[in-house]
Amino acid sequence: MKAIVIFFALVAVVSCSDECYRDVVATCSNTLSKQQGVLTQCDAKYGAIENLEGDLQRFANSLLYRSFDFLLMATHYGNYIKNRAGFEKLFRGLSDDLWDDGINTIKYMTKRGARMNFNNIASELEQEKPSLELFELQAIGRALDIEKKLAKDAFDLHKAASGHKNDHHDPEVAHHLEEKFMEKHRDAIRTLAGHAKDLSSLLDGPDASLGLYLFDDYLQK
Amino acid sequence: MKAFVVIFTLSFACVFANLQCEHKKPNIPTDWIDMGNPCVVKVRNHVMEELKASMQYMAMAAHFSRDDVNRPGFAELFFKAAREERDHAIKLIHYLLMRGELTSDVSNMITKNLAPNVTNWASGATALRDALVLESSVTKKIRGLIIVCESDPSFNDYHLVDYLTGDFLTEQYEGQRDLAGKLSNLEKLMDKHGALGEFLFDKKLA
Numbered sequence: 462m463k464a465i466v467i468f469f470a471l472v473a474v475v476s477c478s479d480e481c482y483r484d485v486v487a488t489c490s491n492t493l494s495k496q497q498g499v500l501t502q503c504d505a506k507y508g509a510i511e512n513l514e515g516d517l518q519r520f521a522n523s524l525l526y527r528s529f530d531f532l533l534m535a536t537h538y539g540n541y542i543k544n545r546a547g548f549e550k551l552f553r554g555l556s557d558d559l560w561d562d563g564i565n566t567i568k569y570m571t572k573r574g575a576r577m578n579f580n581n582i583a584s585e586l587e588q589e590k591p592s593l594e595l596f597e598l599q600a601i602g603r604a605l606d607i608e609k610k611l612a613k614d615a616f617d618l619h620k621a622a623s624g625h626k627n628d629h630h631d632p633e634v635a636h637h638l639e640e641k642f643m644e645k646h647r648d649a650i651r652t653l654a655g656h657a658k659d660l661s662s663l664l665d666g667p668d669a670s671l672g673l674y675l676f677d678d679y680l681q682k
Numbered sequence: 683m684k685a686f687v688v689i690f691t692l693s694f695a696c697v698f699a700n701l702q703c704e705h706k707k708p709n710i711p712t713d714w715i716d717m718g719n720p721c722v723v724k725v726r727n728h729v730m731e732e733l734k735a736s737m738q739y740m741a742m743a744a745h746f747s748r749d750d751v752n753r754p755g756f757a758e759l760f761f762k763a764a765r766e767e768r769d770h771a772i773k774l775i776h777y778l779l780m781r782g783e784l785t786s787d788v789s790n791m792i793t794k795n796l797a798p799n800v801t802n803w804a805s806g807a808t809a810l811r812d813a814l815v816l817e818s819s820v821t822k823k824i825r826g827l828i829i830v831c832e833s834d835p836s837f838n839d840y841h842l843v844d845y846l847t848g849d850f851l852t853e854q855y856e857g858q859r860d861l862a863g864k865l866s867n868l869e870k871l872m873d874k875h876g877a878l879g880e881f882l883f884d885k886k887l888a
């Protein structure tokens with residue numbers, strides 16, 4: 462009896478920030494529990510990761526599925542009729558980048574004690590059936606829209622993580638998005654916008670097909 | 683409303699008035715495009731099979747990355763496998779492009795239902811076991827592909843069959859042997875030293 466009192470006194474002293482330690486004390490004193498995973502309080506979760514988990518899952522899935530969209534756009538430019546190796550390379554590069562971003566987002570979530578859920582897919586992604594076989598300028602436009610939507614998703618996550626949504630404040634998530642995603646993404650958007658500008662002026666006139674040929678040649682470099 | 687539509691159409695026309703965004707389809711002979719349709723359909727479908735395998739490996743990698751699983755060696759092994767499966771899909775796409783295929787209906791080739799069926803594993807060994815089963819099923823599908831592409835009565839596709847046999851099947855058999863060997867080592871390690879065995883094996887993988 463005395464031992465139990467002392468034990469509870471100890472527990473009271475370690476207080477609320479010592480949940481893992483308390484868990485360890487409880488587990489080690491109980492010789493009956495030999496199964497794994499009994500230390501339920503010793504996880505990697507802190508901050509607001511649990512509240513951001515769902516949005517991060519949707520973000521990771523969007524990155525992976527958009528990488529497949531870009532892969533198909535690259536495929537279209539690789540066929541013998543389009544035969545634009547430069548555009549193929551451009552879209553394949555965008556596909557590879559989003560694929561890496563998707564993997565990195567999954568890795569990041571697990572660093573923070575969150576889990577990936579491959580079924581948590583943004584509804585607009587499931588519903589849309591857009592053609593990915595587009596003419597050059599249209600394809601650049603579509604790519605820019607896709608990249609900007611992903612940027613918006615990241616900004617929305619960042620806004621929530623910055624404390625603008627109740628119980629979502631998690632500066633570490635915000636920082637991760639800034640450092641590992643947003644800077645690279647900014648450059649991708651700028652590059653595509655520049656291509657849209659150049660291409661629209663090249664297509665404005667009688668030399669449109671020559672302009673396209675040279676622009677594709679430039680993209681191959 | 684009508685006025686709005688007219689204005690909208692007009693402004694659209696103004697912006698693109700001089701832009702020649704669309705070009706005519708060139709007239710290229712098609713005699714050189716000789717793949718049989720059943721074979722093409724099979725290869726296109728197999729692109730999805732490779733991507734499904736890729737996402738299945740991704741789920742394994744995500745599982746072993748979890749803080750309450752903590753097997754970084756297994757996680758890296760499966761992330762690498764996920765990348766390789768995606769590369770296989772891309773290789774098949776490149777092959778079809780080389781043969782003059784994929785000039786239409788490309789947009790629907792990859793559907794957005796790639797969520798893996800299994801996302802939890804009791805141990806590293808069960809995941810390796812599942813990976814080996816997955817690879818054997820892919821191998822069977824490649825063999826099915828070969829059968830369709832060589833037994834088309836109007837066109838035996840020697841070249842694709844050679845590519846699938848030499849390139850894809852070689853990688854399948856080597857990969858399967860590697861997985862079987864890893865699983866064998868792990869099971870022997872864990873026979874008497876379960877927790878320690880998996881811990882050590884994981885560190886070796888990383």
Ligand SMILES: [Fe+2]
Pocket residue numbers: 732735766767770820
């Ligand atoms: Fe494969």
